[in-house]
Amino acid sequence: MVDRYFSNKSLKLGKRERTRSALIDSAIKVIAEKGFESASIKEITQAAGLANGTFYNHFTDRESLASEAAGVAIFEIALEIKEEVKDIEDGLDKVIVSSDKVVDRTINAPTWGKIIIGAWHHLDDFQQDVAQIMRSDLNLAKRQGLTSLPINKLLEYQICSLIVLSISLQLKNGRNKATRLETAEAILRLLGIAPAEAKQRAQKALFG
Amino acid sequence: MVDRYFSNKSLKLGKRERTRSALIDSAIKVIAEKGFESASIKEITQAAGLANGTFYNHFTDRESLASEAAGVAIFEIALEIKEEVKDIEDGLDKVIVSSDKVVDRTINAPTWGKIIIGAWHHLDDFQQDVAQIMRSDLNLAKRQGLTSLPINKLLEYQICSLIVLSISLQLKNGRNKATRLETAEAILRLLGIAPAEAKQRAQKALFG
Protein backbone atom coordinates (compact mmCIF):
# COMPACT_ATOMS: atom_id res chain seq x y z
CA MET A 1 0.00 0.00 0.00
CA VAL A 2 1.50 3.30 -1.07
CA ASP A 3 0.07 5.33 1.84
CA ARG A 4 3.12 4.59 3.96
CA TYR A 5 5.40 3.49 1.16
CA PHE A 6 8.45 5.53 2.15
CA SER A 7 7.84 5.10 5.89
CA ASN A 8 7.84 1.34 5.38
CA LYS A 9 11.02 1.56 3.34
CA SER A 10 12.66 3.41 6.25
CA LEU A 11 11.67 1.10 9.09
CA LYS A 12 15.19 -0.19 9.52
CA LEU A 13 16.74 3.24 9.38
CA GLY A 14 17.36 5.92 12.02
CA LYS A 15 14.80 8.27 13.52
CA ARG A 16 15.75 11.13 11.25
CA GLU A 17 15.15 9.03 8.12
CA ARG A 18 11.90 7.59 9.51
CA THR A 19 10.61 11.09 10.29
CA ARG A 20 11.62 12.43 6.91
CA SER A 21 9.82 9.54 5.19
CA ALA A 22 6.70 10.17 7.25
CA LEU A 23 6.73 13.76 5.96
CA ILE A 24 7.14 12.56 2.40
CA ASP A 25 4.26 10.06 2.62
CA SER A 26 2.12 12.72 4.24
CA ALA A 27 3.06 15.33 1.63
CA ILE A 28 2.03 12.96 -1.16
CA LYS A 29 -1.33 12.37 0.47
CA VAL A 30 -2.10 15.99 1.41
CA ILE A 31 -0.88 17.50 -1.86
CA ALA A 32 -2.99 14.99 -3.81
CA GLU A 33 -6.00 15.97 -1.71
CA LYS A 34 -5.60 19.74 -1.42
CA GLY A 35 -3.66 20.64 -4.55
CA PHE A 36 -0.01 21.30 -5.27
CA GLU A 37 -0.09 24.97 -4.20
CA SER A 38 -2.80 24.72 -1.55
CA ALA A 39 -1.51 21.98 0.75
CA SER A 40 -0.20 23.63 3.93
CA ILE A 41 2.82 22.74 6.06
CA LYS A 42 0.52 22.53 9.02
CA GLU A 43 -1.73 19.94 7.33
CA ILE A 44 1.23 17.92 6.12
CA THR A 45 2.91 17.74 9.53
CA GLN A 46 -0.41 17.06 11.21
CA ALA A 47 -1.24 14.21 8.87
CA ALA A 48 2.23 12.81 9.54
CA GLY A 49 1.50 12.83 13.28
CA LEU A 50 4.41 15.21 13.85
CA ALA A 51 4.87 18.55 15.62
CA ASN A 52 4.97 21.87 13.74
CA GLY A 53 8.64 22.42 14.26
CA THR A 54 9.62 19.00 12.95
CA PHE A 55 9.02 20.12 9.39
CA TYR A 56 11.79 22.72 9.64
CA ASN A 57 14.32 20.17 10.83
CA HIS A 58 14.00 18.46 7.47
CA PHE A 59 12.86 20.97 4.85
CA THR A 60 13.26 24.69 4.28
CA ASP A 61 9.83 25.17 2.76
CA ARG A 62 6.81 23.48 1.24
CA GLU A 63 8.20 23.47 -2.25
CA SER A 64 11.37 21.61 -1.27
CA LEU A 65 9.29 18.89 0.37
CA ALA A 66 6.92 18.73 -2.59
CA SER A 67 9.86 18.48 -4.97
CA GLU A 68 11.46 15.72 -2.91
CA ALA A 69 8.18 13.81 -2.58
CA ALA A 70 7.38 13.93 -6.28
CA GLY A 71 10.99 13.13 -7.11
CA VAL A 72 11.15 9.97 -5.05
CA ALA A 73 7.73 8.89 -6.29
CA ILE A 74 8.65 9.13 -9.97
CA PHE A 75 12.09 7.69 -9.29
CA GLU A 76 10.57 4.65 -7.60
CA ILE A 77 8.16 4.12 -10.49
CA ALA A 78 10.94 4.58 -13.05
CA LEU A 79 13.15 2.05 -11.29
CA GLU A 80 10.46 -0.62 -11.24
CA ILE A 81 9.63 0.01 -14.88
CA LYS A 82 13.25 -0.02 -16.01
CA GLU A 83 13.50 -3.53 -14.64
CA GLU A 84 10.24 -4.64 -16.25
CA VAL A 85 11.17 -3.42 -19.72
CA LYS A 86 14.80 -4.48 -19.73
CA ASP A 87 14.07 -7.41 -22.04
CA ILE A 88 12.29 -5.28 -24.62
CA GLU A 89 14.84 -4.60 -27.34
CA ASP A 90 12.88 -2.41 -29.70
CA GLY A 91 13.42 1.21 -28.63
CA LEU A 92 9.98 2.37 -29.72
CA ASP A 93 8.29 -0.49 -27.91
CA LYS A 94 10.34 0.35 -24.84
CA VAL A 95 9.13 3.97 -24.97
CA ILE A 96 5.44 3.12 -25.28
CA VAL A 97 5.43 0.20 -22.87
CA SER A 98 7.32 2.30 -20.28
CA SER A 99 4.92 5.19 -20.78
CA ASP A 100 1.92 2.92 -20.39
CA LYS A 101 3.36 1.44 -17.21
CA VAL A 102 3.93 4.90 -15.75
CA VAL A 103 0.28 5.68 -16.38
CA ASP A 104 -0.75 2.33 -14.92
CA ARG A 105 1.28 2.84 -11.74
CA THR A 106 -0.03 6.35 -11.19
CA ILE A 107 -3.63 5.27 -11.71
CA ASN A 108 -3.12 2.46 -9.20
CA ALA A 109 -1.74 5.02 -6.74
CA PRO A 110 -3.80 8.16 -7.41
CA THR A 111 -1.99 10.23 -4.79
CA TRP A 112 1.30 9.50 -6.50
CA GLY A 113 -0.29 10.34 -9.84
CA LYS A 114 -1.59 13.65 -8.58
CA ILE A 115 1.65 14.83 -7.03
CA ILE A 116 3.55 13.83 -10.16
CA ILE A 117 1.10 15.79 -12.32
CA GLY A 118 1.38 18.75 -9.95
CA ALA A 119 5.17 18.63 -9.94
CA TRP A 120 5.25 18.33 -13.73
CA HIS A 121 3.25 21.55 -14.01
CA HIS A 122 4.97 23.51 -11.25
CA LEU A 123 8.61 22.46 -11.09
CA ASP A 124 11.12 23.06 -13.87
CA ASP A 125 13.68 20.73 -12.35
CA PHE A 126 11.11 17.99 -12.12
CA GLN A 127 10.23 18.40 -15.80
CA GLN A 128 13.89 18.10 -16.72
CA ASP A 129 14.40 15.03 -14.54
CA VAL A 130 11.37 13.27 -15.98
CA ALA A 131 12.36 14.07 -19.57
CA GLN A 132 15.81 12.73 -18.73
CA ILE A 133 14.33 9.41 -17.61
CA MET A 134 12.93 8.62 -21.02
CA ARG A 135 15.75 10.09 -23.06
CA SER A 136 17.79 6.89 -23.18
CA ASP A 137 14.90 4.87 -24.65
CA LEU A 138 14.30 7.60 -27.22
CA ASN A 139 17.98 7.63 -28.13
CA LEU A 140 17.91 3.84 -28.44
CA ALA A 141 15.01 4.08 -30.90
CA LYS A 142 17.02 6.68 -32.80
CA ARG A 143 20.18 4.52 -32.89
CA GLN A 144 18.06 1.58 -34.06
CA GLY A 145 16.85 3.70 -36.96
CA LEU A 146 13.24 3.37 -35.82
CA THR A 147 12.68 7.11 -35.93
CA SER A 148 14.32 9.71 -38.07
CA LEU A 149 13.11 12.66 -36.02
CA PRO A 150 15.72 14.58 -34.07
CA ILE A 151 15.22 13.82 -30.36
CA ASN A 152 15.26 17.14 -28.60
CA LYS A 153 14.03 18.54 -25.32
CA LEU A 154 10.78 19.83 -26.79
CA LEU A 155 9.87 16.40 -28.21
CA GLU A 156 10.66 14.78 -24.85
CA TYR A 157 8.46 17.34 -23.08
CA GLN A 158 5.69 16.79 -25.62
CA ILE A 159 5.71 13.06 -24.98
CA CYS A 160 5.70 13.66 -21.22
CA SER A 161 2.75 16.04 -21.64
CA LEU A 162 0.76 13.31 -23.40
CA ILE A 163 1.58 10.88 -20.60
CA VAL A 164 0.54 13.42 -17.95
CA LEU A 165 -2.69 14.07 -19.88
CA SER A 166 -3.44 10.35 -20.00
CA ILE A 167 -2.86 10.04 -16.25
CA SER A 168 -5.01 13.09 -15.58
CA LEU A 169 -7.92 11.96 -17.74
CA GLN A 170 -7.93 8.42 -16.40
CA LEU A 171 -7.66 9.55 -12.78
CA LYS A 172 -10.69 11.71 -13.46
CA ASN A 173 -12.77 9.41 -15.63
CA GLY A 174 -11.52 5.99 -14.67
CA ARG A 175 -9.24 3.55 -16.43
CA ASN A 176 -9.81 3.39 -20.15
CA LYS A 177 -8.23 0.92 -22.54
CA ALA A 178 -8.88 3.15 -25.55
CA THR A 179 -7.12 6.07 -23.84
CA ARG A 180 -4.10 3.86 -23.13
CA LEU A 181 -3.98 2.64 -26.71
CA GLU A 182 -4.59 6.03 -28.27
CA THR A 183 -1.96 7.63 -26.04
CA ALA A 184 0.61 5.08 -27.20
CA GLU A 185 -0.39 5.66 -30.81
CA ALA A 186 -0.12 9.42 -30.37
CA ILE A 187 3.38 9.10 -28.89
CA LEU A 188 4.39 7.00 -31.89
CA ARG A 189 2.96 9.53 -34.32
CA LEU A 190 4.86 12.28 -32.47
CA LEU A 191 7.95 10.18 -33.11
CA GLY A 192 7.15 10.16 -36.81
CA ILE A 193 5.53 6.76 -37.18
CA ALA A 194 2.70 6.57 -39.72
CA PRO A 195 -0.80 6.15 -38.25
CA ALA A 196 -1.36 2.63 -39.53
CA GLU A 197 1.97 1.40 -38.19
CA ALA A 198 1.47 3.31 -34.97
CA LYS A 199 -1.89 1.63 -34.39
CA GLN A 200 -0.52 -1.82 -35.10
CA ARG A 201 2.60 -1.34 -33.04
CA ALA A 202 0.73 0.11 -30.06
CA GLN A 203 -1.80 -2.73 -30.12
CA LYS A 204 0.94 -5.33 -30.23
CA ALA A 205 3.23 -3.72 -27.65
CA LEU A 206 0.51 -3.06 -25.07
CA PHE A 207 -1.79 -6.02 -25.57
CA GLY A 208 0.43 -8.69 -27.07
CA MET B 1 -2.68 47.07 -22.66
CA VAL B 2 -4.22 43.93 -21.19
CA ASP B 3 -3.85 44.99 -17.55
CA ARG B 4 -7.23 46.69 -17.58
CA TYR B 5 -8.58 45.03 -20.66
CA PHE B 6 -11.98 44.09 -19.28
CA SER B 7 -12.30 47.26 -17.21
CA ASN B 8 -11.75 49.27 -20.36
CA LYS B 9 -14.32 47.21 -22.22
CA SER B 10 -16.82 48.01 -19.46
CA LEU B 11 -16.33 51.76 -19.29
CA LYS B 12 -19.69 52.48 -20.89
CA LEU B 13 -21.53 49.96 -18.76
CA GLY B 14 -23.12 50.16 -15.29
CA LYS B 15 -21.31 50.13 -11.97
CA ARG B 16 -21.98 46.48 -11.40
CA GLU B 17 -20.35 45.51 -14.73
CA ARG B 18 -17.41 47.88 -14.17
CA THR B 19 -16.78 46.40 -10.71
CA ARG B 20 -17.04 42.84 -11.98
CA SER B 21 -14.55 43.64 -14.77
CA ALA B 22 -12.16 45.17 -12.26
CA LEU B 23 -12.25 41.89 -10.32
CA ILE B 24 -11.62 39.92 -13.50
CA ASP B 25 -8.62 42.04 -14.54
CA SER B 26 -7.27 41.82 -11.02
CA ALA B 27 -7.81 38.08 -10.83
CA ILE B 28 -5.85 37.60 -14.06
CA LYS B 29 -2.97 39.61 -12.68
CA VAL B 30 -2.89 38.11 -9.17
CA ILE B 31 -3.40 34.51 -10.30
CA ALA B 32 -0.61 34.89 -12.83
CA GLU B 33 1.65 36.23 -10.10
CA LYS B 34 0.76 33.99 -7.16
CA GLY B 35 -0.41 30.81 -8.85
CA PHE B 36 -3.81 29.39 -9.67
CA GLU B 37 -4.41 27.84 -6.25
CA SER B 38 -2.47 30.34 -4.15
CA ALA B 39 -3.98 33.66 -5.18
CA SER B 40 -6.24 34.87 -2.35
CA ILE B 41 -9.56 36.70 -2.47
CA LYS B 42 -8.06 39.37 -0.27
CA GLU B 43 -5.19 40.00 -2.71
CA ILE B 44 -7.49 40.02 -5.70
CA THR B 45 -9.95 42.50 -4.20
CA GLN B 46 -7.10 44.62 -2.87
CA ALA B 47 -5.36 44.77 -6.25
CA ALA B 48 -8.70 45.76 -7.76
CA GLY B 49 -8.97 48.64 -5.29
CA LEU B 50 -12.20 47.21 -3.90
CA ALA B 51 -13.45 46.34 -0.42
CA ASN B 52 -13.48 42.79 0.95
CA GLY B 53 -17.21 42.38 0.75
CA THR B 54 -17.41 43.44 -2.88
CA PHE B 55 -16.06 40.12 -4.02
CA TYR B 56 -19.07 38.25 -2.59
CA ASN B 57 -21.51 40.45 -4.44
CA HIS B 58 -20.14 39.10 -7.69
CA PHE B 59 -18.70 35.65 -7.08
CA THR B 60 -19.37 32.78 -4.69
CA ASP B 61 -15.74 31.75 -4.37
CA ARG B 62 -12.26 32.07 -5.82
CA GLU B 63 -12.72 29.26 -8.27
CA SER B 64 -15.79 30.80 -9.88
CA LEU B 65 -13.89 34.05 -10.45
CA ALA B 66 -10.85 32.21 -11.75
CA SER B 67 -13.04 30.20 -14.10
CA GLU B 68 -14.77 33.34 -15.37
CA ALA B 69 -11.48 35.21 -15.80
CA ALA B 70 -9.80 32.42 -17.73
CA GLY B 71 -12.95 31.86 -19.76
CA VAL B 72 -13.26 35.44 -20.94
CA ALA B 73 -9.54 35.60 -21.66
CA ILE B 74 -9.51 32.56 -23.92
CA PHE B 75 -12.82 33.59 -25.46
CA GLU B 76 -11.42 37.00 -26.37
CA ILE B 77 -8.32 35.44 -27.92
CA ALA B 78 -10.38 32.87 -29.81
CA LEU B 79 -12.66 35.55 -31.23
CA GLU B 80 -9.76 37.62 -32.54
CA ILE B 81 -8.11 34.56 -34.05
CA LYS B 82 -11.29 33.29 -35.65
CA GLU B 83 -11.48 36.55 -37.55
CA GLU B 84 -7.82 36.42 -38.55
CA VAL B 85 -7.97 32.90 -39.94
CA LYS B 86 -11.32 33.13 -41.68
CA ASP B 87 -9.71 33.32 -45.09
CA ILE B 88 -7.58 30.24 -44.58
CA GLU B 89 -9.41 27.43 -46.33
CA ASP B 90 -7.21 24.48 -45.59
CA GLY B 91 -8.42 22.90 -42.35
CA LEU B 92 -4.97 21.74 -41.25
CA ASP B 93 -3.46 25.16 -41.92
CA LYS B 94 -6.31 26.69 -39.94
CA VAL B 95 -5.55 24.43 -36.98
CA ILE B 96 -1.83 25.19 -36.88
CA VAL B 97 -2.08 28.88 -37.66
CA SER B 98 -4.79 29.27 -34.98
CA SER B 99 -2.70 27.34 -32.47
CA ASP B 100 0.34 29.45 -33.23
CA LYS B 101 -1.67 32.63 -32.78
CA VAL B 102 -3.00 31.46 -29.41
CA VAL B 103 0.58 30.92 -28.30
CA ASP B 104 1.57 34.30 -29.71
CA ARG B 105 -1.24 36.12 -27.91
CA THR B 106 -0.54 34.45 -24.59
CA ILE B 107 3.17 35.20 -24.80
CA ASN B 108 2.37 38.84 -25.56
CA ALA B 109 0.12 38.91 -22.51
CA PRO B 110 1.90 36.63 -19.98
CA THR B 111 -0.75 37.08 -17.30
CA TRP B 112 -3.39 35.83 -19.70
CA GLY B 113 -1.12 32.96 -20.68
CA LYS B 114 -0.57 31.97 -17.08
CA ILE B 115 -4.21 32.00 -16.07
CA ILE B 116 -5.13 30.04 -19.17
CA ILE B 117 -2.46 27.43 -18.37
CA GLY B 118 -3.68 27.30 -14.77
CA ALA B 119 -7.30 26.93 -15.80
CA TRP B 120 -6.37 24.23 -18.34
CA HIS B 121 -4.78 22.19 -15.57
CA HIS B 122 -7.34 22.81 -12.87
CA LEU B 123 -10.76 23.16 -14.47
CA ASP B 124 -12.54 20.36 -16.32
CA ASP B 125 -15.11 22.71 -17.82
CA PHE B 126 -12.36 24.96 -19.11
CA GLN B 127 -10.65 22.01 -20.78
CA GLN B 128 -13.89 21.06 -22.48
CA ASP B 129 -14.57 24.61 -23.64
CA VAL B 130 -11.09 25.03 -25.09
CA ALA B 131 -11.21 21.68 -26.88
CA GLN B 132 -14.59 22.74 -28.27
CA ILE B 133 -13.06 25.89 -29.76
CA MET B 134 -10.75 23.97 -32.03
CA ARG B 135 -13.12 21.17 -32.88
CA SER B 136 -14.65 22.88 -35.89
CA ASP B 137 -11.29 23.37 -37.57
CA LEU B 138 -10.37 19.77 -36.89
CA ASN B 139 -13.68 18.63 -38.34
CA LEU B 140 -13.09 20.83 -41.39
CA ALA B 141 -9.71 19.14 -41.95
CA LYS B 142 -11.48 15.81 -41.63
CA ARG B 143 -14.21 16.72 -44.12
CA GLN B 144 -11.55 17.97 -46.50
CA GLY B 145 -9.91 14.58 -46.34
CA LEU B 146 -6.69 16.09 -44.99
CA THR B 147 -6.55 13.69 -42.08
CA SER B 148 -7.88 10.18 -41.81
CA LEU B 149 -7.61 10.01 -38.03
CA PRO B 150 -10.84 9.94 -36.06
CA ILE B 151 -11.20 13.30 -34.29
CA ASN B 152 -12.10 12.50 -30.73
CA LYS B 153 -11.90 14.24 -27.39
CA LEU B 154 -8.55 12.69 -26.48
CA LEU B 155 -6.94 13.93 -29.69
CA GLU B 156 -8.34 17.41 -29.09
CA TYR B 157 -6.98 17.37 -25.53
CA GLN B 158 -3.62 16.13 -26.78
CA ILE B 159 -3.35 19.01 -29.24
CA CYS B 160 -4.36 21.46 -26.51
CA SER B 161 -1.70 19.98 -24.22
CA LEU B 162 0.97 20.64 -26.84
CA ILE B 163 -0.23 24.23 -27.21
CA VAL B 164 -0.20 24.74 -23.42
CA LEU B 165 3.30 23.24 -23.28
CA SER B 166 4.50 25.61 -25.99
CA ILE B 167 3.04 28.60 -24.11
CA SER B 168 4.57 27.41 -20.85
CA LEU B 169 8.04 26.84 -22.27
CA GLN B 170 8.13 30.13 -24.16
CA LEU B 171 6.82 32.12 -21.19
CA LYS B 172 9.66 30.60 -19.18
CA ASN B 173 12.46 30.67 -21.71
CA GLY B 174 11.42 33.44 -24.06
CA ARG B 175 10.00 33.40 -27.52
CA ASN B 176 11.49 30.76 -29.75
CA LYS B 177 10.86 30.33 -33.46
CA ALA B 178 11.97 26.70 -33.41
CA THR B 179 9.52 25.91 -30.61
CA ARG B 180 6.70 27.48 -32.62
CA LEU B 181 7.61 25.54 -35.73
CA GLU B 182 8.19 22.25 -33.93
CA THR B 183 4.93 22.60 -32.04
CA ALA B 184 3.06 23.07 -35.32
CA GLU B 185 4.86 20.05 -36.81
CA ALA B 186 4.05 17.96 -33.75
CA ILE B 187 0.36 18.87 -33.99
CA LEU B 188 0.39 17.80 -37.65
CA ARG B 189 2.08 14.51 -36.81
CA LEU B 190 -0.55 13.94 -34.10
CA LEU B 191 -3.09 14.42 -36.86
CA GLY B 192 -1.41 11.73 -38.90
CA ILE B 193 0.66 13.81 -41.28
CA ALA B 194 4.06 12.35 -42.25
CA PRO B 195 7.08 14.15 -40.79
CA ALA B 196 8.37 15.50 -44.11
CA GLU B 197 4.97 16.90 -45.07
CA ALA B 198 4.42 18.19 -41.53
CA LYS B 199 7.70 20.09 -41.62
CA GLN B 200 6.97 21.60 -45.02
CA ARG B 201 3.40 22.49 -44.21
CA ALA B 202 4.27 24.05 -40.85
CA GLN B 203 7.05 26.12 -42.40
CA LYS B 204 4.75 27.38 -45.13
CA ALA B 205 1.71 28.04 -42.95
CA LEU B 206 3.60 29.89 -40.19
CA PHE B 207 6.28 31.69 -42.17
CA GLY B 208 4.82 32.01 -45.63
Next chain:
DNA sequence: ATCAAATTTGAGATATCTCTCATTTATGGA
Protein backbone atom coordinates in the same frame (compact mmCIF):
# COMPACT_ATOMS: atom_id res chain seq x y z
C1' DA C 1 -33.61 67.86 -6.38
C1' DT C 2 -35.48 63.70 -4.50
C1' DC C 3 -35.51 59.10 -3.27
C1' DA C 4 -35.93 53.97 -3.74
C1' DA C 5 -33.06 50.58 -5.13
C1' DA C 6 -28.62 48.94 -6.31
C1' DT C 7 -24.16 48.39 -4.90
C1' DT C 8 -20.11 48.96 -2.18
C1' DT C 9 -17.96 49.20 2.12
C1' DG C 10 -14.69 47.74 5.86
C1' DA C 11 -14.74 46.49 10.77
C1' DG C 12 -14.90 42.60 13.06
C1' DA C 13 -15.72 37.64 14.21
C1' DT C 14 -13.52 33.64 13.35
C1' DA C 15 -10.23 30.73 11.57
C1' DT C 16 -5.89 29.31 9.66
C1' DC C 17 -1.02 29.48 8.78
C1' DT C 18 4.22 30.14 9.21
C1' DC C 19 8.05 29.87 11.82
C1' DT C 20 10.91 30.15 16.07
C1' DC C 21 13.10 28.44 20.01
C1' DA C 22 13.59 26.91 24.83
C1' DT C 23 12.51 22.64 26.48
C1' DT C 24 11.82 17.75 26.30
C1' DT C 25 12.67 13.29 24.58
C1' DA C 26 15.17 9.75 22.00
C1' DT C 27 19.36 7.81 20.47
C1' DG C 28 23.51 5.29 20.41
C1' DG C 29 28.29 4.90 21.85
C1' DA C 30 31.15 4.32 25.83
Next chain:
DNA sequence: TCCATAAATGAGAGATATCTCAAATTTGAT
Protein backbone atom coordinates in the same frame (compact mmCIF):
# COMPACT_ATOMS: atom_id res chain seq x y z
C1' DT D 1 23.74 2.61 33.06
C1' DC D 2 25.27 7.05 31.77
C1' DC D 3 25.50 10.99 29.11
C1' DA D 4 26.57 13.96 25.07
C1' DT D 5 24.35 14.70 21.06
C1' DA D 6 20.59 14.34 17.83
C1' DA D 7 16.06 15.17 17.05
C1' DA D 8 11.36 16.28 18.13
C1' DT D 9 8.20 19.24 20.38
C1' DG D 10 4.31 22.62 20.68
C1' DA D 11 3.18 27.16 22.68
C1' DG D 12 3.16 31.38 21.13
C1' DA D 13 4.35 35.60 18.32
C1' DG D 14 3.00 37.40 14.37
C1' DA D 15 0.70 37.43 10.16
C1' DT D 16 -2.82 36.34 6.76
C1' DA D 17 -7.32 34.90 5.13
C1' DT D 18 -12.55 34.22 4.70
C1' DC D 19 -16.91 35.88 5.08
C1' DT D 20 -20.80 38.60 7.06
C1' DC D 21 -23.68 42.44 7.51
C1' DA D 22 -25.29 47.04 9.11
C1' DA D 23 -24.19 51.26 7.38
C1' DA D 24 -22.68 54.26 3.74
C1' DT D 25 -22.50 55.58 -0.95
C1' DT D 26 -23.81 55.57 -5.79
C1' DT D 27 -27.06 55.18 -9.31
C1' DG D 28 -30.71 56.29 -12.29
C1' DA D 29 -35.60 57.20 -12.81
C1' DT D 30 -38.87 60.62 -11.80
